[in-house]
Amino acid sequence: xxxxxxxxxxxxxxxAETVTLSCTYDTSESDYYLFWYKQPPxxxxxxxxxxxxxxxxxxxxxxxxxxxxxAAKSFSLKISDSQLGDAAMYFCAYRSLKLVFxxxxxxxxxx
Amino acid sequence: xxxxxxxxxxxxxxKGKDVELxxxxxxGHTALYWYRQSLxxxxxxxxxxxxxxxxxxxxLPSDRFSAERTGGSVSTLTIQRTQxxxxxxxxxxxxxxxxxxxVLTFGAGSRLTVL
Numbered sequence: 664x665x666x667x668x669x670x671x672x673x674x675x676x677x678x679a680e681t682v683t684l685s686c687t688y689d690t691s692e693s694d695y696y697l698f699w700y701k702q703p704p705x706x707x708x709x710x711x712x713x714x715x716x717x718x719x720x721x722x723x724x725x726x727x728x729x730x731x732x733x734a735a736k737s738f739s740l741k742i743s744d745s746q747l748g749d750a751a752m753y754f755c756a757y758r759s760l761k762l763v764f765x766x767x768x769x770x771x772x773x774x
Numbered sequence: 775x776x777x778x779x780x781x782x783x784x785x786x787x788x789k790g791k792d793v794e795l796x797x798x799x800x801x802g803h804t805a806l807y808w809y810r811q812s813l814x815x816x817x818x819x820x821x822x823x824x825x826x827x828x829x830x831x832x833x834l835p836s837d838r839f840s841a842e843r844t845g846g847s848v849s850t851l852t853i854q855r856t857q858x859x860x861x862x863x864x865x866x867x868x869x870x871x872x873x874x875x876x877v878l879t880f881g882a883g884s885r886l887t888v889l
Contacts, residue, residue, distance in 0.1 A: 696874040706863060708817075708880035715875070754816060758874040761807065761830055762867075766816040 665690045667757050669765035676745045677773050683730075684740045684768050686755030695759045697731065697738045702752040702767075711753070714738065747772050776800075778881035780866050786887045787856055795851045795884045799868030806849050807878060808841060809865040817865060823849060824871070856888045 666689045676682035688697070699711040714722045714731050721729050726746075730739045742749055750772045755765040779798040787793050799806050808820040819833040823843045834840070838857075843849040853860055863885045867878040 694874070698877075700880075706865075706883045706885075708865065708867070710877055713877060758878075760874065761819050761822050762878055763819065764809075764817040 665692075665695075665757050665759070665763045667755055667763050667765035669755055669768050671768045672766070673769045673771070675771040675773055676742075678745055678747060680745055681741060681743045682745055682770065684742075684753050684755075684770070686738045686740070686765055688736050688738065688755070688757045690736070690757065690759070692759050695757060697729075698756040698758065698762070699727070699729070699738075699740045700754045700756060700764075701749075702754065703750075708754075712740065742770075745772050747774060778866055778868055778879055780864075780881035780884050782884055783882065784885045784887075786889065788889050789858060790855055792852065792854045793856055793886060795853075795864050795866075795886070797849045797851070797866030797868075797881060799847065799849070799866070800879055801847075803868035803870055803879075804846060805869045805871050805876070806843060807867045807869075808849070808851050809867065810835075811863045811865060811883070813862070820851070820864075853886075856886075858888050861886055861888045 668687045695716045697714045701709045701711050712724045726743045728741045752767045754767045757763045781796045806823040809817040821841050822830040825846045838854045841851045863883040865883045867880045869876040869878045
């Protein structure tokens with residue numbers, strides 16, 4: 664079975680600084696997708712970024728980028744120029760058919 | 775609809791009662807998923823629908839939990855004889871198909887509190 668591990672229960676960063684959230688996963692499949700979702704206090708799950716496993720190029724969405732290391736089964740999220748609105752729970756997720764989530768990292772932004 | 779709609783948004787019930795949680799997916803989305811999120815925890819997969827059939831119901835925690843989907847649209851998650859450990863937020867998500875390429879869109883969830 665696929666598993667996703669986020670080893671950082673909590674992280675904090677100063678506003679305007681850069682922070683990296685870690686994620687590792689375990690799978691025997693070769694074709695899959697990886698995601699980072701953000702969950703603010705409103706409970707709404709919001710897609711941050713998506714990576715296709717067959718693509719070597721790391722995905723980027725504005726201030727958000729990933730470091731995808733397929734051989735190491737690692738998928739970290741880098742947030743540049745952190746903003747107060749980035750404060751939330753961040754979940755890493757793996758999908759071949761169903762979406763499997765990590766336990767989440769609570770990100771705090773210090774003004 | 776424009777998004778995934780879930781109702782009720784909050785439900786308080788007494789131990790032993792049955793509850794029904796409803797999910798109305800985005801129009802045209804054939805795949806529908808239910809997840810459970812306990813306080814401060816990650817999302818636990820419960821069941822997946824493709825159309826009206828459920829090819830993966832491996833996450834349902836016990837036979838007190840059941841779900842159905844009719845007309846390839848609305849889904850209902852039913853919890854019978856609720857227990858305190860059932861207290862959680864139940865999230866529904868939908869996508870165009872079960873393919874991993876398709877992004878899941880989530881509803882705002884139903885918070886269940888069992889007293």
